Amino acid sequence: MNLQDFLAMEESRDRDELIDLRSLDLVSEYDSHLMCPICHCPFVEPVRLQCDHVFCGSCLSSAITTFRSADSDEFPCPSCRNPTQKVSASVPRLLINMCDEIRVRCPLITEGCQEIIPRGHVQSHVEKYCGYRLLPCPDDSCDQMTRSKDVGMDQKCIHRVRRCSHCEEDILEHEYEEHEKELCPILEVACVDCETVVTRGALQEHIESCPEVALPCTASKYACPVKIRRADIAAHEQSCPIVAMGPYFEAQNTRLMSLESSMRHLQQRNEIFEDGLANIRSTLVESTRLRANSNGSGQSAQSAREQQPSARADVSTDDPADIAASVFSSNATTYLLSLHESLREEVSQLSHAITDLDARASMAIMNECLRIKEDMAHTNAAVNSVRMQVQWLMNPRLHQGTRGGAVRSNSSENEGTRTQMASSAAGPSHTSGQSLGSLRPRRPSDGGREGTKL
Amino acid sequence: MGSVKRISKELTELTESPPAGIRVELADESNVYEWKVHMEGPEGSPFHNGKFLIKLSLPTEYPFKPPTVSFATKIYHPNVTNDEKGSMCLGMLRADEWKPSSKIAAVLQFARQLLAEPMPDDAVEGRIAEQYKNDRVRYEEVAREWTRKYAC
Numbered sequence: 107m108n109l110q111d112f113l114a115m116e117e118s119r120d121r122d123e124l125i126d127l128r129s130l131d132l133v134s135e136y137d138s139h140l141m142c143p144i145c146h147c148p149f150v151e152p153v154r155l156q157c158d159h160v161f162c163g164s165c166l167s168s169a170i171t172t173f174r175s176a177d178s179d180e181f182p183c184p185s186c187r188n189p190t191q192k193v194s195a196s197v198p199r200l201l202i203n204m205c206d207e208i209r210v211r212c213p214l215i216t217e218g219c220q221e222i223i224p225r226g227h228v229q230s231h232v233e234k235y236c237g238y239r240l241l242p243c244p245d246d247s248c249d250q251m252t253r254s255k256d257v258g259m260d261q262k263c264i265h266r267v268r269r270c271s272h273c274e275e276d277i278l279e280h281e282y283e284e285h286e287k288e289l290c291p292i293l294e295v296a297c298v299d300c301e302t303v304v305t306r307g308a309l310q311e312h313i314e315s316c317p318e319v320a321l322p323c324t325a326s327k328y329a330c331p332v333k334i335r336r337a338d339i340a341a342h343e344q345s346c347p348i349v350a351m352g353p354y355f356e357a358q359n360t361r362l363m364s365l366e367s368s369m370r371h372l373q374q375r376n377e378i379f380e381d382g383l384a385n386i387r388s389t390l391v392e393s394t395r396l397r398a399n400s401n402g403s404g405q406s407a408q409s410a411r412e413q414q415p416s417a418r419a420d421v422s423t424d425d426p427a428d429i430a431a432s433v434f435s436s437n438a439t440t441y442l443l444s445l446h447e448s449l450r451e452e453v454s455q456l457s458h459a460i461t462d463l464d465a466r467a468s469m470a471i472m473n474e475c476l477r478i479k480e481d482m483a484h485t486n487a488a489v490n491s492v493r494m495q496v497q498w499l500m501n502p503r504l505h506q507g508t509r510g511g512a513v514r515s516n517s518s519e520n521e522g523t524r525t526q527m528a529s530s531a532a533g534p535s536h537t538s539g540q541s542l543g544s545l546r547p548r549r550p551s552d553g554g555r556e557g558t559k560l
Numbered sequence: 561m562g563s564v565k566r567i568s569k570e571l572t573e574l575t576e577s578p579p580a581g582i583r584v585e586l587a588d589e590s591n592v593y594e595w596k597v598h599m600e601g602p603e604g605s606p607f608h609n610g611k612f613l614i615k616l617s618l619p620t621e622y623p624f625k626p627p628t629v630s631f632a633t634k635i636y637h638p639n640v641t642n643d644e645k646g647s648m649c650l651g652m653l654r655a656d657e658w659k660p661s662s663k664i665a666a667v668l669q670f671a672r673q674l675l676a677e678p679m680p681d682d683a684v685e686g687r688i689a690e691q692y693k694n695d696r697v698r699y700e701e702v703a704r705e706w707t708r709k710y711a712c
Binding site for chain 2: 184
């Protein structure tokens with residue numbers, strides 16, 4: 107049929123159906139192929155398009171009214187957008203059966219119906235069989251609703267109120283019988299313990315004061331097993347040792363409670379500290395690793411760097427606590443080794459520094475010595491010049507002192523100069539026999555030599 | 561209203577079994593037409609580790625009219641407008657391409673996919689699309705920067 111006919115048909119369809127099949131509570135799973143792509147429910151009265159896509163009749167009609175451009179006789183399929191002109195109401199029986207077989211809850215579950223039925227039967231179930239369907243009360247004067255199961259054969263109104271002759275309470279007609287027999291507070295019942303007969307209304311009150319009712323000892327929470335008649339309970343509590351110890355237990359309990367809470371608090375703190383310790387440890391391990399890397403030669407450093415991430419990955423995949431312990435112990439030795447290494451390095455540096463200082467010191471001493479020698483030479487020269495002057499000054503006096511002796515040698519003055527020349531060449535031993543006056547002024551260099559000997 | 565029924569059905573499905581990196585909720589409990597979607601940036605994209613808030617509004621004619629998707633979180637992406645609206649251009653959401661059989665879950669998954677693989681030929685931000693095509697490194701740098709700035 108073409109679109110116009112289809113729309114007209116959907117329009118004329120009886121819309122005041124009792125149940126909305128789409129809002130049913132589905133109990134069984136259903137195949138996703140049975141789901142209408144528009145309303146996402148199992149198909150309701152499905153129709154088929156030329157492209158073989160199937161939709162609910164009502165979903166398709168609203169799709170057509172939305173998509174069709176004004177009065178054209180085609181519209182795009184909601185699934186594949188193929189232009190479509192014809193709608194076919196003939197859908198495989200199989201499909202409809204599968205949809206109708208999906209099990210659903212009776213929609214009157216709100217009224218108390220617990221039935222689960224195939225979806226295809228819901229309509230008839232609700233119309234004919236469900237006892238929870240609300241019907242207007244058979245009595246025309248009553249405007250309330252009645253469940254269909256409560257409408258008896260006699261078509262009486264159940265909403266009429268009847269007053270109980272005993273307790274003067276207003277009871278609905280259909281509940282009256284039950285009330286009269288079982289619920290009315292005027293009815294008399296016997297206490298199960300003391301067999302006193304009381305009215306139902308006073309039963310509760312009676313139980314609270316009945317001397318025969320068995321009560322547990324007040325110390326039952328501290329494991330007193332005694333359960334005894336109310337009349338005897340006072341006597342028991344007088345003699346019960348556990349009751350006597352009650353206050354003590356109470357105090358212990360509160361102490362335990364406070365200890366537990368403080369313990370919990372301490373545990374938390376301990377956890378926090380342990381966490382902190384673990385952090386410190388891991389940073390320590392990290393730093394020693396890094397140091398070991400930087401100490402190694404280029405190649406080994408590279409290989410170590412390659413190993414490091416893999417080692418870290420291992421740590422992360424394995425049990426963390428276990429691994430942390432082993433890593434820590436192995437790292438402690440590496441840490442000690444590296445410490446040793448660094449100490450050794452420090453020692454060698456120190457020895458270097460010492461030799462350096464040594465060289466410096468000896469150089470300085472040498473320099474100082476040279477300077478002192480030079481100074482000494484200067485002083486010597488100065489001393490010599492002073493001595494020469496002194497001798498030069500002393501000479502005339504010596505000459506005067508030896509004048510007498512000199513008269514003797516006056517005659518041989520030429521000879522004297524000759525011997526002087528010879529003495530300067532031959533040394534002091536030759537001139538030792540000669541007088542001081544003739545010797546001293548002629549040997550300034552000897553005097554210098556004597557100075558150094560001093 | 562058929563639309564409310566279908567929308568609440570899809571919402572239930574999405575909250576019960578959410579797709580990877582996507583969490584949905586109603587912006588207002590009394591209005592099923594406005595959704596808030598929390599989307600995590602897909603792994604391997606510069607939006608990884610970012611948390612983006614997306615507003616999804618459904619028309620009353622849903623599923624016959626497409627929903628609209630807009631980013632409430634600023635994002636550096638060729639297919640999302642760089643203004644207050646942050647509208648996202650999805651091919652399947654265009655009125656003439658929308659199919660009533662498409663589900664919101666599919667729309668959201670498609671949007672997340674678009675974060676991982678932008679479609680520069682379908683862009684709304686020409687400049688970003690240009691950069692995405694010619695200078696991918698710089699694009700990823702800026703996108704990562706924006707993600708850190710706005711979506712963390």
